Amino acid sequence: MSNPDSTARLQLRKISKRYPGCQANDAIDLSIQPGEIHALLGENGAGKSTLMKIIYGVTSADSGEVIWQGQRVNLRNPAQARSLGIGMVFQHFSLFETLTVAQNIALAMGAAAGSPAQLGPRIRDVSQRYGMVLEPQRLVHSLSIGERQRVEIIRCLMQDIRLLILDEPTSVLTPQEAEELFVTLRRLASEGCSILFISHKLGEVRALCHSATVLRGGRVSGHCTPAHCSDRELAQLMVGQAAGLITDYPKVSADKAFLQIDKLSWHNPDPFGCSLRDIDLEVRSGEIVGIAGVAGNGQDEWLALLSGETPLPRQQGETIRFDGQPVAHLRPDARRRLGLAFVPAERLGHGAVPQLSLADNALLTAFQQGLVSHGLIRRGKVEHLAEEIIRRFGVKTPDTRTPARSLSGGNLQKFILGREILQQPKLLVAAHPTWGVDVGAAATIHRALIALRDAGAAILVISEDLDELFQISDRLGALCGGRLSALRPTLETRLSDVGGWMAGQFDAPQSPAPASA
C-alpha cells in the first residue's frame, strides 16, 4: 500500500470549483502515493469529472492547491499536465478512425514521437512490456472497443508516466478484457506509477484498488480501503442511505411468449456497421430477458428493428411478432398501439428532445394515450401525465416546464422510463437503462422494471453492465458480431459463461435449449 516515507505523488488540498448554479467541488482533499491504485468513487454529479479535469489541467480550480511530488503547481492546460507525467484515458475515446494506431499516437505526442520508423517499434515495445497486444500499423476503425482503449492507454505510457487517470475504463470491456486491463494496471503500479481509477462498479474497485476516496455532492464523504468494505458500506458513502440499493430480486420463469423473433437477419448498408444474422428470441410475459454484449456488436441495429425505426418490408413482417401478430413491417407508433414501450440508449436526442419541456417530452411517445383530441393537444392531460411521472418515479426537477437537457442523466432516465411504464406496456425494450446513472436512480429503475415484470409485462433489457443483467434478468444471452447466443436461465449461468458469449464463443443459434421453459 502507500509508502509513508516518500512524499505523496499527488496531493490536493481544499480544492473548490464553482459552476453557475452548482458547487462542483467543495474543499476536496485527496492524496495519492507512488505506486498506489486509488479509486475515486461517486455518483454521477458527485464532482468526479470536475476533479479529474482540474488534475489534468482542463479546467482550473477556484481555490485550493495542487501539490505534485511536494511542489505546488498551477496547471493551466493538459499539455503542461502531460509534461509533468500525468496521463488520462477518457471515457469517450479521442481517436481518428481513418488513421493507424501509430499515426494516432504520433498526433498526440507531437515532436516527441520522432520518426515513424522509430515510433512503430517503440509502440510494440511498450505494448509487449505491459501485456497489451497492439499492432501499430492497423487502422483504428478496424479495432474493437477494447483495443481502442489500449491505444489510449499506450498513448499515455509512451511518455514518462507518473500518474494515470482512467475514467470508467471497464464500462466498454467484457469481464475477461477487464481482467486483462487489471493485470496491466497492477504491473504499472508495481513499477511505481500511480493510478487514479474512476468507477462506480464496486466489485472491481474492491478487486483492484488499494484505497478509495468517495465523493458525494462535491464533498469528500469518506476515505476507505475497498478490500475491507462491503458493497453496502461503499454504497452508503456514495449516496448517503443505502437502504434497498443492493437487492436480490427473486427470479421467475414464465411460459407465454409475447415477443417472438424468428430468423431475423438484416444487412447493414453501412460498411463499418454491424449486420444481424439469424436472431431467434422469445420473451415471455412476466419475465425479464437480459442481453449482454460489448457495444458495436449489433445492439443499435437490432434495437432500431425492434422499435420500428427501421421497418422491414411487408413480406418479412412475420420475423418479429407481438403476441402472434406480425409487426416487423410496422412503424413505431403502430407497434406502440400493440403494447410496445421503448427506452432507447441515448436519452438526449433519441429518447427525449433536449430543448423541449418535460411535459412536451411526455407527449412525445405517449400521444396515443388520449392526450390528443381532434388534432389538438390536450395540455391539461399532458401536464397531468408529466406530473404523475415526476411524482411516481421521484424525478428531481423544478417543474414540468423544465427543458429535458437541464436534468441530470439519472433524473431524465427515470422520467423516460416512467413515461414508458405509465403507458402500461405489454412489452418493454430497454437499452442500457442505467448507463451513466447514479446508484440511487439505478435502484429506482431496477425496482420499477421488476414491478413491471411482476405486473405481467415482457421485458427485454440490452445492457453492457453485467452486474445489472445478473441482478434483474430471469434469462440471459449475449450478442456478438450480430449473432445472438442461446438464452439460459440466470441462476444456471456463470459470469464467465456470459463473458465467453460476449466474445462469440457459442454454437450456431439453431441449437437452443427451450426445454428449460
Place this chain on the structure above:
Amino acid sequence: MLLSLEPRGQQSRLMLWCSPLLAAVLTLACGSLLFIALGHDPLQTLYTLLIAPISDLYGVSEWLVKTLPILLCALGLAVAYQARIWNIGAEGQLLLGALAGSALAVNIIGMQSRWALVLILLTGTLAGAAWAGLTAWLRTRFNANEILTSIMLNYIALNLLLFCVHGPLKDPAGFNFPESAMFGEASRLPLLLEDGRVHAGLYFALLVLVAVWVLLQKSFVGFQIKVLGLDARAAGFAGFRQKPLVWLALLISGALAGLAGVCEVTGPIGQLVPQVSPGYGYAAITVAFLGRLNPIGILFSSLLMALLYIGGESAQMSLNLPQAITQLFQGMMLFFLLACDVLILYRPRLNLRWARRTQTTAVQAGAL
C-alpha cells in the same frame, strides 16, 4: 476577457420581453449618432423615418398594405423553419401565385360573379403550394438540399413571370407595355377604407395568423413539426412520419406565399406587372426569425419591417437621405435585435481583472 457570457441553462422570461426593448433603445441611440454625423437633426430624422409615415389614416393604410404580403409569407416560412426546412423560396412562390392568379383573371375579366375572385385566389394559393411542392418532392425523393432548390426556383419563377408579362399575358390594348390587362371588378379584393388601399386581404392575414398560431402552438401536427425540426431522431423514435411532415410544412409555406402574391395582384395592383414584389419573400425570412418563428412575434416584426420600408421611402423623398442610409439603419436595427437575443440564453458577467491577477500570482509564488 473582461466581459464574458455564461449560459443561463434556461430561457430568461424577463429577457424574452426586454431584449427587443433594449435593441430598440440601442438602435435609436446609434441611429441618432449616425444621423448627427451626417449633419441631420436626429430627432427630426427619426420622426420622418418612423412616425411621420403612419401619422394619418392613409399612412396607416399604406403601412398595412405593405405588411400583409410580408406577414403572410413570414407565417408560412415559420411553419417550415420550425421543422428546420429552410425554404428560401417564398419570393418565387409568391410570384408564381401572382402569375397563376393573373393568368386566370385576365381570362375571366367579363365574369360578374364574386366566384371569380374566389377562383383566382384559390388558383394563386394552389400555384404557390405547387411551386413549393417541387422543392418538397426534390427533397423527399432525391434528398436535394431545399435551400438550393428553393433559391433556384425563385429565379425560374421570376423569369417565368417576366416571360408571361412580356408575352402571353401582355395586354393587347396596352401599347406594348409589359403589363397585363386590368382585372375585372369582380376579381378585385374589396377595399376596406374610402381613402386608402388597404383591402380585404387583411382578413385573410388575420385568419392565417390565428390558424398558424393554433397549428404551431396547439395542434399535434405542429408539435410533430417542431420535434422534427429540433431532433429528427427523436421524431423517428416516436413514429412521426418525416416525409409527409416535410411535404406539409413546405405546402403550407408555399400556399401562404402564393396567397400573398395573388392578394397583391388582385388588391393594390389590379393587374400583373413585372414588379409584383420588391422582395417581400426575402424580407419575410428576416421577419420570421425576428419574430422568433412565433406567430405573434411575426405579426410585430412584419409591422416593423413594413414601417422601415415606407419610412425609408419617405426619408428619401422629404429629407434627401440616400437609400443606403436608411438601409444602414434597417441593418442596425436587425443587428441589435438579434444580438440582444443572446441575453435570453446567456448572462453577461464582468470579470474584474485585478481580482484574477492577485489570485494567479499567489499560486505562482507558491510554485516557485
